[in-house]
Amino acid sequence: xxxxxxxxxxxxxxxxxxxxxxxxxxxxxxxxxxxxxxxxxxxxxxxxxxxxxxxxxxxxxxxxxxxxxxxxxxxxxxxxxxxxxxxxxxxxxxxxxxxxxxxxxxxxxxxxxxxxxxxxxxxxxxxxxxxxxxxxxxxxxxxxxxxxxxxxxxxxxxxxxxxxxxxxxxxxxxxxxxxxxxxxxxxxxxxxxxxxxxxxxxxxxxxxxxxxxxxxxxxxxxxxxxxxxxxxxxxxxxxxxxxxxxxxxxxxxxxxxxxxxxxxxxxxxxxxxxxx
Amino acid sequence: xxxxxxxxxxxxxxxxxxxxxxxxxxxxxxxxxxxxxxxxxxxxxxxxxxxxxxxxxxxxxxxxxxxxxxxxxxxxxxxxxxxxxxxxxxxxxxxxxxxxxxxxxxxxxxxxxxxxxxxxxxxxxxxxxxxxxxxxxxxxxxxxxxxxx
Numbered sequence: 324x325x326x327x328x329x330x331x332x333x334x335x336x337x338x339x340x341x342x343x344x345x346x347x348x349x350x351x352x353x354x355x356x357x358x359x360x361x362x363x364x365x366x367x368x369x370x371x372x373x374x375x376x377x378x379x380x381x382x383x384x385x386x387x388x389x390x391x392x393x394x395x396x397x398x399x400x401x402x403x404x405x406x407x408x409x410x411x412x413x414x415x416x417x418x419x420x421x422x423x424x425x426x427x428x429x430x431x432x433x434x435x436x437x438x439x440x441x442x443x444x445x446x447x448x449x450x451x452x453x454x455x456x457x458x459x460x461x462x463x464x465x466x467x468x469x470x471x472x473x474x475x476x477x478x479x480x481x482x483x484x485x486x487x488x489x490x491x492x493x494x495x496x497x498x499x500x501x502x503x504x505x506x507x508x509x510x511x512x513x514x515x516x517x518x519x520x521x522x523x524x525x526x527x528x529x530x531x532x533x534x535x536x537x538x539x540x541x542x543x544x545x546x547x548x549x550x551x552x553x554x555x556x557x558x559x560x561x562x563x564x565x566x567x568x569x570x571x572x573x574x575x576x577x578x579x580x581x582x583x584x585x586x587x588x589x590x591x592x593x594x595x596x597x598x599x
Numbered sequence: 600x601x602x603x604x605x606x607x608x609x610x611x612x613x614x615x616x617x618x619x620x621x622x623x624x625x626x627x628x629x630x631x632x633x634x635x636x637x638x639x640x641x642x643x644x645x646x647x648x649x650x651x652x653x654x655x656x657x658x659x660x661x662x663x664x665x666x667x668x669x670x671x672x673x674x675x676x677x678x679x680x681x682x683x684x685x686x687x688x689x690x691x692x693x694x695x696x697x698x699x700x701x702x703x704x705x706x707x708x709x710x711x712x713x714x715x716x717x718x719x720x721x722x723x724x725x726x727x728x729x730x731x732x733x734x735x736x737x738x739x740x741x742x743x744x745x746x747x748x
Contacts, residue, residue, distance in 0.1 A: 470694065471694070473696075475693070475696045475697070475698040475699075476696065476734070477696070478693075478694065478695060478696030479695070479696025479697065479734050480696070481696065482695045482696055483696075483734075483738075508649070514653075516649040516652070516653060517649075517652075518656070522738075522741055523738050523741060524656065524735075524738035524739055524741065527695075527738060528652055528656065531652065531691060531692075531695060532648075532649070532652070534691055535648055535687065535688055535691055538687045538691065539687065560691075560694070560695075563690075563694050564687065564690070564691060564694075567686075567687060567690040567691075568687060571686050571687070571690075572683070572686075585683065586680075586683055586684055586687065587680075588683075589676060589679035589680050589682065589683050590679075591669065591670075591679065593679070593682055593683055593686070594686070595669070595682055595686075597685075597686070597689060597699070597704060598682070598685075598704045598705060598706055599703065599704065599705035599706075599718060
C-alpha cells in the first residue's frame with residue numbers, strides 16, 4: 324500500500340471516529356502537475372485525497388483561518404517539514420494549540436514521497452536539527468551574495484526594478500501561514516503608513532514591511548515566491564533576512580514550539596556594533 | 600545661483616535619555632546644526648520601523664534613532680528590544696539599497712548633551728556630502744506627477 328492510500332485511510336478513520344472535524348490535504352488540480360487543497364469533513368470525501376511529489380504547498384496557512392479552531396475541535400493536516408516548522412512558529416506565537424493539530428507528515432526526497440512518523444507536533448523532536456542542517460537552494464544563496472557584493476546604488480536599482488513589477492495583489496500575504504493579522508499594516512489607513520497604490524514607492528514600502536515582518540518568522544516554504552504573479556524574488560529577500568537573524572542571534576525560526584519569537588525577546592549581550 | 604543643499608534630518612528620540620540630552624545641549628547653549636527635526640517618543644521600544652520609512656517617504660535625507668544606553672531604559676528593556684529590531688531592520692534596508700549612512704542609531708544619555716550636539720553636526724555634515732536622498736525622493740515625485748489622472 325502506497326503512502327497515498329495509507330494516508331487516505333488514516334484521514335477516513337480520523338473523520339469517521341470523530342477525532343477530527345476536518346482534514347486538510349491535497350486533491351487533483353486543474354492540470355496534471357498541479358494539486359489543489361482539499362478539505363474533507365467526511366470519510367467519503369477523504370477518498371479524493373492525493374499525495375505525490377506535486378504536493379508542495381504549505382497547508383498550515385489554512386489553520387489560522389479565523390474561527391476554524393475556536394470550537395476546540397481537532398483538525399488534521401498534510402504537512403511537509405517546512406509546514407511543521409510553520410506549526411512550531413504559530414504555536415510559539417500563541418496562534419495554535421498543539422493538541423488541536425493532527426499531523427499527516429510527509430517529506431519529498433528526490434521526487435519520492437516518504438511518510439514522517441509522528442502525529443503530534445511534539446513527536447518531531449529532530450526538526451530543529453533538520454532545519455539547521457538544511458541547506459537553502461544554491462541559486463538563492465549565490466544571488467544573495469551577488470546582491471550583497473553590489474554598491475548600495477546598484478542594490479537600490481535592482482530592488483526598485485523588482486518591486487516596480489508588484490501589482491499589490493497581496494497574494495504573498497494571503498498564502499503565507501505567518502501573515503495572520505486580522506488587520507494588516509498595509510490596510511491601516513489612519514495613519515496610512517504604506518502607500519496603497521501600486522506605484523514604485525508604495526511597492527517598495529510594502530515589500531520592505533512584508534520582509535521585515537517575516538524576519539525571524541519565515542519557515543522558508545517558498546509559498547510567497549510561488550504565489551507571486553510577477554516573479555519578484557521574495558524567497559531571496561526572506562532567505563537573506565533569515566540568515567541575518569541566524570548570524571546575529573543564532574536563531575532559526577520554528578525549531579521547536581517553545582521558542583521565544585526572536586524580535587519579542589532580547590539578550591543583554593546582543594551585538595550593537597552599528598550603534599554610535 | 601541655486602541655494603546650497605541643506606539636509607533634512609529626522610531624529611526619533613526617547614523622552615527619558617536622548618530628548619533630555621538634547622535639552623541639555625540647549626540649556627548648555629551648545630550650538631549644533633539646525634537641520635534636525637526631533638520627534639520625541641516614550642521609549643526606543645516605541646520607535647516602529649514604519650516611522651523611519653515614513654520619514655524617508657516625506658523627504659528626509661537622513662534619519663537618526665536614539666535612546667538610552669543599554670541598562671538605562673526607563674522601562675527596563677525597551678532599548679534591548681529596539682536593538683534587536685534595528686539590527687534586523689538595518690540589515691533589510693542595507694540589502695535593499697538604502698545606504699547605512701542615511702539611517703543612524705545611537706545611545707545618548709540625559710548627561711550627554713555634548714555628544715548629542717556633536718552627533719547632529721556629524722550627521723549633518725555627512726549627509727551634506729552624500730547629497731539629497733534623490734533615489735528615494737524620486738519615487739515620491741512619480742506619484743505626484745501621476746496623481747493628476
